[in-house]
Amino acid sequence: MSVRILDLLRAAPGRARPILDHVSLDIPDGAFVALIGPSGAGKTSLLRVIAGLDAHDGGQVFLDGMRMDQRPARERGVGFVFQNYALFRHMTVADNVAFGLSVLPRRQRPTRAAIAARVEELLALMHLPDLGGAYPHNLSGGQRQRVALARALATGPRLLLLDEPFGALDPMIRKSIRTWLRALHDQLGLTTILVTHDHEEALDVADHLVLMRDGRIEQEGRASDLDRAPCSPFVMAFMGDMARFTGTVCDGLFQPDEAGVLPFALPASDGAAEALIRPHEIVPRAEAGPLALVHGVARGGLTPATARLADRTVDLVLPTALLPAASSGVGLDISAARLFREGVPILLADRSDH
Amino acid sequence: MKRALLVLAAYLIVAVMLLLPPVLVFTEALRHGLGAALRSLADPDARAALWLTLKMTVAAVALNSVGGVLAAWTVTKFRFPGRGALLVLIELPLSVSPVVAGLVWLLLFGAQGWWGAWLDRVGYRVVFAPPGILLATLFVTFPYVARTLVPLLQHQGRDAEEAAALLGASLWQILSRVTLPGARWALLSGVLLTTARALGEFGAVSVVSGHIPGLTETMPLHIETLYNGYQSVAAFSMAALLALMAMATVALRGLLERTADTASRAARTPSSPTGHAA
Numbered sequence: 001m002s003v004r005i006l007d008l009l010r011a012a013p014g015r016a017r018p019i020l021d022h023v024s025l026d027i028p029d030g031a032f033v034a035l036i037g038p039s040g041a042g043k044t045s046l047l048r049v050i051a052g053l054d055a056h057d058g059g060q061v062f063l064d065g066m067r068m069d070q071r072p073a074r075e076r077g078v079g080f081v082f083q084n085y086a087l088f089r090h091m092t093v094a095d096n097v098a099f100g101l102s103v104l105p106r107r108q109r110p111t112r113a114a115i116a117a118r119v120e121e122l123l124a125l126m127h128l129p130d131l132g133g134a135y136p137h138n139l140s141g142g143q144r145q146r147v148a149l150a151r152a153l154a155t156g157p158r159l160l161l162l163d164e165p166f167g168a169l170d171p172m173i174r175k176s177i178r179t180w181l182r183a184l185h186d187q188l189g190l191t192t193i194l195v196t197h198d199h200e201e202a203l204d205v206a207d208h209l210v211l212m213r214d215g216r217i218e219q220e221g222r223a224s225d226l227d228r229a230p231c232s233p234f235v236m237a238f239m240g241d242m243a244r245f246t247g248t249v250c251d252g253l254f255q256p257d258e259a260g261v262l263p264f265a266l267p268a269s270d271g272a273a274e275a276l277i278r279p280h281e282i283v284p285r286a287e288a289g290p291l292a293l294v295h296g297v298a299r300g301g302l303t304p305a306t307a308r309l310a311d312r313t314v315d316l317v318l319p320t321a322l323l324p325a326a327s328s329g330v331g332l333d334i335s336a337a338r339l340f341r342e343g344v345p346i347l348l349a350d351r352s353d354h
Numbered sequence: 355m356k357r358a359l360l361v362l363a364a365y366l367i368v369a370v371m372l373l374l375p376p377v378l379v380f381t382e383a384l385r386h387g388l389g390a391a392l393r394s395l396a397d398p399d400a401r402a403a404l405w406l407t408l409k410m411t412v413a414a415v416a417l418n419s420v421g422g423v424l425a426a427w428t429v430t431k432f433r434f435p436g437r438g439a440l441l442v443l444i445e446l447p448l449s450v451s452p453v454v455a456g457l458v459w460l461l462l463f464g465a466q467g468w469w470g471a472w473l474d475r476v477g478y479r480v481v482f483a484p485p486g487i488l489l490a491t492l493f494v495t496f497p498y499v500a501r502t503l504v505p506l507l508q509h510q511g512r513d514a515e516e517a518a519a520l521l522g523a524s525l526w527q528i529l530s531r532v533t534l535p536g537a538r539w540a541l542l543s544g545v546l547l548t549t550a551r552a553l554g555e556f557g558a559v560s561v562v563s564g565h566i567p568g569l570t571e572t573m574p575l576h577i578e579t580l581y582n583g584y585q586s587v588a589a590f591s592m593a594a595l596l597a598l599m600a601m602a603t604v605a606l607r608g609l610l611e612r613t614a615d616t617a618s619r620a621a622r623t624p625s626s627p628t629g630h631a632a
């Protein structure tokens with residue numbers, strides 16, 4: 001089910017800044033999209049407006065090309081999984097899953113046997129057989145989450161909205177549930193929108209990321225797009241660890257302010273600039289500078305290291321195999337950096353050699 | 355030592371303040387034996403009082419359960435102007451003296467009241483008749499269902515109801531299949547509190563009833579009439595019966611609360627997190 005959001009506005013009573021500030025977004029049928037961003041960015045609000053749980057003060061929502069934002073939540077046919085699962089505590093797992101079918105008008109409602117069969121089928125799909133008679137409080141977090149998912153899928157929605165679905169799970173389970181969720185999405189041909197504040201999680205499961213900030217979409221695209229060509233230092237910082245170097249562009253050469261950081265050529269106009277770079281993209285060059293390099297403990301083929309600059313240290317991650325022999329007399333090659341001038345990218349770093 | 359004294363004092367206070375009155379009521383009622391007590395209850399006026407009390411209680415409990423549920427649901431699930439005022443108003447009957455409440459009904463519906471003349475013309479009696487007694491009882495017992503439900507519904511939050519709405523449930527289906535079943539223990543507890551209070555209401559009812567034996571006397575009013583007429587065995591027999599009814603209600607409530615407690619404790623302790631996707 002394709003989702004089209006046009007100029008969506010949701011005002012916050014008593015606050016100057018809207019919760020959703022003219023958000024527009026196009027999600028094609030079958031996509032797996034992650035809404036990411038810091039808390040308070042408006043991710044959950046956007047999800048709730050799409051579902052019809054929250055009102056909006058302007059703009060439109062189209063599902064499969066049909067305008068839906070004036071219709072109540074119950075008519076939108078959207079599957080929704082809440083952060084805390086919101087299972088009906090007084091109902092068995094089977095009754096929870098069957099709920100969406102049992103509230104259908106009599107003429108559309110399947111027979112009792114058909115509902116029971118559908119519940120069985122869903123519980124099997126969720127790897128929860130034989131749990132139909134249990135109550136939510138008998139289940140573990142991971143099981144509850146899958147019951148919530150089964151309940152949301154029972155009526156056969158083609159759009160699935162997930163609000164921080166992994167938040168309450170322990171880290172061991174998270175990883176496997178992610179993989180499984182992605183497989184389920186592909187198997188059922190769903191369109192899925194997932195809200196998370198964890199970019200790693202988003203990278204892992206979604207094929208399209210939408211990074212929100214202060215009620216607006218800061219940048220959207222594939223994970224690699226956001227990493228290679230962030231549209232602002234904020235996007236760069238949100239997508240992972242980074243180091244920041246200030247400097248000046250002069251005659252097509254970026255000249256860092258700090259000693260020991262190597263200048264590099266770039267086709268940009270003269271003026272001040274800042275270079276942002278991931279720790280693993282910094283390359284220490286032997287006999288190219290005055291810096292000392294302190295190695296940490298190698299793990300998984302990578303070694304963390306720290307370079308001592310004049311008045312701070314910079315963290316690096318190096319392939320253990322490529323560790324420089326010398327631990328002093330090092331210069332830092334940061335030519336893979338993204339450059340910004342007053343918060344605006346001035347050049348997309350060419351990373352084809354990485 | 356200090357602790358033992360404290361415990362002893364607590365027991366003493368409970369014995370004197372709470373245990374002694376019902377014990378005395380029962381001893382007084384049975385002073386001339388069980389036969390005399392039962393005979394006094396068989397008196398037509400006594401039976402009428404019992405019936406009236408039961409009818410008023412059932413009606414008040416039914417109406418206030420519906421009203422209380424709607425009021426509690428409205429103030430907890432929706433945000434609207436005047437919501438805070440409504441929350442305070444729900445508790446008003448707890449702070450206003452029942453006699454004042456009775457006087458208000460008298461002012462509205464009494465012969466000299468605002469609508470008294472009109473009611474007289476259409477030939478419908480409110481004051482000094484069962485409708486007035488019902489109104490008085492309704493006012494006094496209104497807060498109990500709403501008050502027991504509000505904190506629970508607030509605690510429940512809106513998630514389950516939103517989930518139900520997204521699954522296609524109508525407002526009525528949400529209320530009857532999600533909200534109320536989730537709050538059933540609080541609802542029952544509120545209903546039983548309402549019952550106990552409705553059975554025993556004296557002040558407000560006394561103002562509007564007119565004390566007509568056999569017609570508008572509820573059990574508490576009849577007890578007063580009997581006692582003032584020096585029919586002490588009959589008075590205490592009826593008092594004992596009323597006390598028994600109220601105690602049964604309260605005991606039932608205690609039992610339910612304990613069941614609900616165990617249920618919610620089970621709900622709070624999740625089993626070990628063994629679930630994971632294959």
